[in-house]
Amino acid sequence: MRTHANSSRPHDDTPDTDAAFARLVDLPDGPEREALRQSLVSAWLPVSERLASRFRNRGETWEDLCQVAALGLVKAVDRYDPRRECAFISFAVPTITGEVKRHFRDHMWSLHVPRRVQDQRNRVRAAQRELLQVFPGRAPTEAQIGERAGLTVAEVRAGLEAIGCFNALSLDAQPQGGDHGFTLADAMGGPDPALDAVIDREAVKPRLRQLPERERRILYMRFFRDMTQSRIAEDLGISQMHVSRLITNSCDRLRREIMQDAV
Structure with a gap:
């Protein structure tokens, strides 16, 4: 008999349901x-819908909740063994509830969070609610939460951080307390072009040390002090053409040796 979703169990659970399960075990695979x-x-199904209603307003649609709970019910029907000393409802309720919880754990998190941290998050939330009832109007400390939940302070902090990982904010959202028109996307970083320069500098350092002292000095004045070739020539007492030739030869040599190292 189909009952309303608020019913805790079908009216014909005993003895008809027990007899049906006993018969189900003995029947071979087939249409019957x-x-x-x-x-x-x-x-x-009304029982699975009632259990699904406990998880409303947690970010999942009612239709999807009912579908997941129904899947848990199907698993309960397939796995139940009436020969054990256990009523079907005692077996079905944890099976259906576990299926719904597994759905939230595996599919509803915006970020991947280890199951251990998810469990810490749930225990932290439960402890927070209990402490707020005991001490209304006062936020509990991490130590109080840990004592209540049986967690260390480090585990409490991990659980608190995980609370904000269930739902992700849009990149178009404005940070709390941020200026008007400034979004999270504006705060995102990008590729740093200076990283290539760091790699090049580290690669050229040992080769620079092997250059003659005058060539090292010329390269330093040209590329680190940003001096012109004519100014360098005047400072060293040589021609600008000689400076230009030394810079070109030194750079070619460094480039050639670095490329050989890369190979």
Whole structure:
């Protein structure tokens, strides 16, 4: 018999449901067994919907919640063994609830969070709610939360950080307290062009040390002090053409040796 979703169990649970499960175990695979299986699932759907209602307003649609709970019910029907001393409802409730919780754990997080941290998050949230009832109007400390939840302070901090990982903000959202028109996307970093320069400098350092002292001095004045070739020539007492030739030869030599090292 199909009952309203607020019912805790089908009216014909005993003895008809017990007899149906006993018969289901003995039936071989085939149309008759499948029909009986479907009737049991249909009869217990109100229970799965009632359990799904406990998880409303957590970011998932009602239709998807019912679908996940129904999947848990199907698993409960397929796995239940009436020969054990356990009523079906005692087996079905944790199976359905576990399926819904698994759905939230595996599919509803915006960021990948280890299951250990997810468990810490849940325990931290539960401890926070309990402490707020005991001490209303006062935020509990990390030590108080840890004592209540049976966690270390470090685990409490990990759980608190994970609370903000369930739902992600849009990049178009404005940071809390931010200036008007400034979004999270504006705060994102990008590739740093200076990284290539760092790599080049580290590669050229040992080769620079091997150059003659005068060539090292010329390169330093040209590329680090930004001196013109004519100024360098005047400072060293040589011609500008000689300076230009030395710079070209030194750079070619460095480039050639670095490329050989890369090979």
